[in-house]
Structures are given as C-alpha cells and as structure tokens.
Amino acid sequence: MSQEHFNLTEKDGKRSIMSNNSRNDFSDNCTDVDNIVKRYYLPAMYGAIFIVGVTGNTTALLVYLVKVRPWKSCTIIMVNLAITDLLFMICLPFLTYYYVSNDSWMLGSLLCRFIRFIFHFNLYGSILFLSCVAIFRYVAVVHPLHMHKIKQKRWGIVACLLAWIVAIAQVSPIFNLFEMNTVDNKTNCLDLASNDPEKVWPYSWVLTVLGYLVPLVVVCLCYWRIIVVLKTGPHMGSKKRLRARRLIVLILTCFIVCFLPYHVLRALRIYTRLVYIPSNSCMLRHGVHAAYIISRPIAVLNIIFNMPLYTLSGDCFKKAFMELFRCKPILTRTEKIVRVAVIREPSTNIQDQSS
Incomplete structure (x- = not known):
C-alpha cells in the first residue's frame, strides 16, 4: 500500500470519527422532552381530573336524579353532559397506569381503541352539548315568546339524541385508524396524532372543522346576539342578566382555553410527522410533541369547567343541592346570626353616643 493511499484512508477515518462524534453530541443535546412530559405530567393531570371529575359529576347526577323537579330541557342536557364526563372517568385509571408504566399496554387492542374512542367522544360530545346550551339560551333570551316551548322536555331529548348520534358518527372511524406497535418488547397504545400520519x-x-370550528361559530353567533339583547332588553332582570353573562364567559372559556390549543397542536404534531424534518431540527419535533401532550389533559379540563354550568343552567340546581346535603339549615342559621349582628351594632352605637 502506498503512503499516499494510507494518508487518504487516515484522513477519511478521521472525518468519519468526527462526523460520528458530532452526530452523537447532537443526539445528546436533543433530549426526549416529550417522553419526560408524557411519563410524569400525564399521570398527574389525569389522576387529578379523575378525582375532581368523579366527585363533582357523581354529585351533580345524584342531585338531578333525586331532587330536581320538574325536569326541563336544560336539565336533560346537563344530565347527558354529566353522563358523558363520567364515561370518560372510567378510562382515566387505565390511561394513568399506561403512562406510569412508561407506555407499556397489556390490555389488548380492543380496549386500547375503546379508550381512545371514549376520549374523543367525551371531547366532541361535550362540544355538542355546550352548543345545545348556547342555542337554547339564545332562543330563551332573543326570542322570549318561544321560551316556554323550548323549555319542554321533548326538545331536550331531541337535542341530546342528535348530539349522541353526531358525536358517535364523528369519532367511530377511530376504531379503523388506531394501531398498536411494539418497541423494545413494549406494546404501545398510540394516540390519534401518533398513528399513521397519512x-x-x-x-x-x-x-x-365539523367537530370544533362549526360549533364554535354557532356558539359565538348565539352569544353575540344574546349580548346585544342583554344590553338593550328591558325585559331581563338583573339576576338573569348576570347569570346569562356568566354562562357566556364559562362556555367561551371552554371553547378557547380547553379546546383550541388541543386542535392546533394536534394538527402541528401530525404535520411534523408527515413532512421531512432535518436531523438537526429534531428538537422541533420533540417540542411540538411535548406541547401536544400538554394540551391533551387541558382539552378534558372542560369536565371541571362544566361543574359551574349546573348552577347557571336555570333549573334550581343550587337549591336542590342545598336541600339534598342539608346545607339549607346551616345557611339559615348563618343568615340569622348575621342579621342579629347587623341589628345589634347600630343600637350599641346609639347607646355609646347617648352616654
């Protein structure tokens, strides 16, 4: 072998070593932040949502079934909303255990797809039920002559049946799209954005578009008209105005804070898997995935935001709750104590002045 050939081989070897070292250095800098978020953030959030959601929705359902009479259309919508949230609560322990176990799924393909189906059914079912609340409130405020008709139970039943049918039709393709893969002897139960991007x-x-943007436009139009009427309508009492405004703020908060980040980040997550991303931009893919993971529990935080809706729905839920859990006698005694204290205070002042 010639000396010149040896020098070229040595130089090529050095280049190869340098290239491998730089690649290894870069891979060390590109941490799997998404896996860290998935393992620690998701179980904590899902566990907290499970505790609050089960307690709140079970209590609400008990109040509706035992104390609230008569049922109106808004009552039926609220009951269906609570049932949808409780269905999702059944799946949260499985998801929590899955992420604590570092993405190791041992319960079979059918249960994996069912749990992912329930996640999306809760999401888009809640959006539809909140849209129904907005439409019914719109009719009651903007068209008060039809208020008594819209309060009838049959309209609530029709609205809920349509919501269930549309939600199931929207998310049923999930059963055919979801796949499971095996990596390092671990079976993964993939979420929607982690499946085949094509x-x-x-x-x-x-x-x-159909599950989020169209209902968002409907809700915004309904509440825009409600706000216009509340500003000019003398037929509305102050308490009703305040309750209607709180209802508007609460539902729009659910749509903007809970649902919007999830849909934006889900699209970004799928897009970064669909297009070619250079190896020196791996943190972009990991960062988008981590942000998408963070948005998933936020999307189902609407379960907690739904709870104040029960007191704003206009079906005497607050009064029924106090009667069921014996809160009324306590409130009555508190009011008497406050009343006595308020009455006695001026008389003491008068005596002090006279002395």
Missing part, C-alpha cells in the same frame, strides 16, 4: 391527517381536519 391516514389521520385528513380525518383530523374533518374532526377539527
């Missing part, structure tokens, strides 16, 4: 990309946009 399959889930168009379906994700269908869910976003």
